[in-house]
Amino acid sequence: MKDLSEILAIARQVGWGAADILKSYYHGTIKDANLAVQYKQNEPVTAADIATSQYILEKLQAALGNEDFAYISEETYKAQQIKSNSTWVWIIDPLDGTRDFIEKTGEYAIHIALVKERRPVLAVVVIPEAQKLYFATAGGGTFVETSNGAIPLRMSLEGNKKSLEDLTLVVSRSHRNPKLNYLLENLPCKNQKAIGSIGCKIAAIVEQQADIYISLSGKSAPKDWDIAAPELILAEAGGQFTHFDGSPLQYNTDDINQWGGLLASNGQYHHLLCTEAEAILSQFSESEFDGK
Known part of the structure; x- marks a missing residue:
């Protein structure tokens, strides 16, 4: 080889x-x-x-x-x-x-x-x-x-450390669900920038034009090909891309889907944001959004 x-x-x-x-x-x-x-x-x-x-x-x-x-x-x-x-x-x-x-x-x-x-x-x-x-x-x-x-x-956060509230989230225009909207509305960081492809979202973080990307599966989930390449680009530039519980993503398993909550960041507040996301989602009630 x-x-x-x-x-x-x-x-x-x-x-x-x-x-x-x-x-x-x-x-x-x-x-x-x-x-x-x-x-x-x-x-x-x-x-x-x-x-x-x-x-x-x-x-x-x-x-x-x-x-x-x-x-x-x-x-x-x-x-x-x-x-x-x-x-x-x-x-x-x-x-x-x-x-x-x-x-x-x-x-x-x-x-x-x-x-x-x-x-x-x-x-x-x-x-x-x-x-x-x-x-x-x-x-x-x-x-x-x-x-x-x-x-x-290589992302440099020295001299550019923002407060949690000032971080910018990159979000999708189309792949949204009530649970994700609830999470985004309740996170402390309110700045949002709509960008299409996940590759473009991660490029925005690597280029320091944004700070965070969150994926939360609903009836469907992103697939291995949506995330594998962008993840390594981000990680090798100094960022992190993990499940909310901090565990690494796995590819080429028996399931092509990446279920659950995933968080990509420039590394600043990564663990804190993962913990915060899990806490917010624990308060989410499906029935409130189903009109029940």
Whole structure:
């Protein structure tokens, strides 16, 4: 098997190529760029999702093969026979933030993560409209790459320590439920910034334009491909992304869903916010919001 630095170089190249495909659909520069929007479990899927998924899988498999690696992509995972005991698994979201892609907010991203056993060891998150590619390896730090090259990214809280009330939450425009709304309304930090893709949300935290992101599953939950790559980008830049009880996230298990409460932060007040979130949710009554 190639070493991790070689694999990272391949993943970065594939990430930029995937970004070109998405931008050609987004800006209508591809011939017959019909998005052909369909819905799968109430979530939109476009021709851009499928074309980008196919490109990423073909390029990675051509370069790395199927002997050492399994591959999970959002658009094809149901058709794949994935063994959860595979040691090395690529977990791919070819277009995170499809609604934002359709609505032209620019807040969409590509997530490519390599998971060893249950934890990510390599991550690439591309934000095509910002022309930025974030990459990280476990223990190797986080970098942001543009046309001018790559520079390390490390969040510095020294001299920039905010009060709990002044922290800014990044929130979704569409993935909301009464329980999450109740939590957000009762947290001490009231500043909110709506951003689309989870990759874009985590980039905002890493770039120190926001401080916290909270995911709380309802009838559905974010999937492995929504979180694996952004998590490593954040962690290697000095942040944290955990369950509310502080336990680490696990990937490539028997369940592709990330159930429960998850909190991503720049590391400041992380444990306190997790504790606060659990305390607030213990006061939540479903019946109050069901009109009972």
